[in-house]
Amino acid sequence: MSNKQDVIWELLAKKLSGEATAAEQTELEALLRQHPDMHYAAGHLSDLWKQDAPVSLHQREQAFADHLDRMKLAGVDWDEPVKSGRRVVMKWLTAAAAVVLLAAAAWWLMPARNTAAPAVAEEVHAEKGTRSRVTLPDGSVVWLNADSRLTYKDDFNGALREVYLEGEAYFDVVKDADKPFIIHTARMHIRVLGTTFNVRAYPNERTAETALIRGSVEVSAQGEKMRPVILRPNEKLVLYLDGQQPDTINEQPKQEFAIRPLHVAEQDGLPLETAWVENKLVFRDEAFGTLAARLERWYGVQISLNGPEVKDLRFTGRFEKETIEQVLKALQITAEFRYSMNGKNISIFQQ
């Protein structure tokens, strides 16, 4: 009996896999007639076998878009028009129609526009103590952190999409394979096709960073011997400026740059590097020296550190709605220091 069952399972497996011969299929049917108690299971298994795994077309399309980005970054020649036949005619007709539409639209909307106008720089600025969000002419969205400045020329959406950044910004760049999006900072140049990432390049900081959330970007450093680096999601490139060495002990000395994984917060699984976009002030094992500069920008205050040991105190914290005083009080719980506050001026003293 159980031998016969095994034969049934084996033949059913073959049938479902498309491996069964006609004779085997007939044999299976005969066996199932002799064992009606197996009918239900065999039928049910056949139904289950027909079920497809749930992978949405959208997911596949997204994967393909990422794949094309990767191909471009790898310098693979994709835009090679080697086609023939009717489809291409259709394609050209559609393209021609699009061009006509575009021209008509431009004619309609631009009569008063001086085409010879020189490129004018647009500037978006977030003051200390503020953050702001801007949508660029191509639809890309940029969040600017406190004390940051983003400029772009009037011809931004021409052959290239170029912006200049001083400070910190989070970019969500709209995909446009024909127009690379390039961000220039004092020491880094970042080239992307469509992706989400954070750039930190404050003039008064010792490091500059590009942290990638998704997609891919290529980072090159100004005047360095370093070759362009392609980042993968959840990686960041940290550039040590002016040969400065990082201030943690376990770092390798004499490095010009490093590629690191992003810090992911345990609370919400989001990277620390972009918490500011959600209006969260997050820092991990950060020295008071650099943290003070961060607090200055975040709250628009002036902080002076007095005493040799204060700037080496290290803090980890996460704040959302707290005032600067509440933050300082919280920091006092983990380290010993005093502070005095006079309007926007704060002085920190050793205990």
Add this chain to the structure above:
Amino acid sequence: MLKTNPGSGLQGVSPPCLRGMPTNKFVKIGDLTRAVCRFALTCFHNTQQPALMKLNNDDIAALQQQLATEGNQQAYKTLYLYFQPWLYQFAYSFIKSHELAEEIVSDVFIRIWQKRTQLREVENLRLYLYVSTKNHALNYLQKIRRSHVFNLDELSVEVTSIQASPEQLLITKEMHDRVTLAVNQLPLRCRMIFKLVKEDGLKYREVAELLGISVKTVEAQVTLAIKKLGNTIRFEAGRSTPLGNSTGE
């Protein structure tokens, strides 16, 4: 020149704070241009997109031919869309990293594009893609642990297609849970082989060649999976109908 209001602190800045958004004519023209382009792209799409996602071996051979002889990008894309999820899952079972698995499949397809004219000589594109994916994955592993061998008993995959919703198959929640559990309890080697045959649509001899095992082993493992799932269904059906034979033995 745009300036945001200087704020006095954190309060009053609500996420995501909308400020300093340029609304000149330039922006509007940009928007319109995009809309027109998107419209044009949609037209391209409709004329070219073949129906996804069931491709039989003849379809695949035809697409392979178009790619090899004309460098047809749409054929390439269709093949990518069809194979990517499966190759990705296969790569993931070796690498256990989403990013690396994605990258491996991408690398495999970059080579396919670069060497497309040579595809004429590839007899079985499906198997070729799986073998390439395996080789890429093993190369990665070699870099990490200096070993080029893999253990079939350590490659874990999920068989998501068996976990159909009860509504789709008119079965009880209990039955659904039992079957899902039974799939997850299959030995890793068995689950892997079962998945490659059932979901990825590989033939017994293709799985054998891919994993370096005999066709008999593949057959035995698929049979084992079918038997375990079948007996789970029989047992559960017997439990829920009082007249049924609970074990069938």
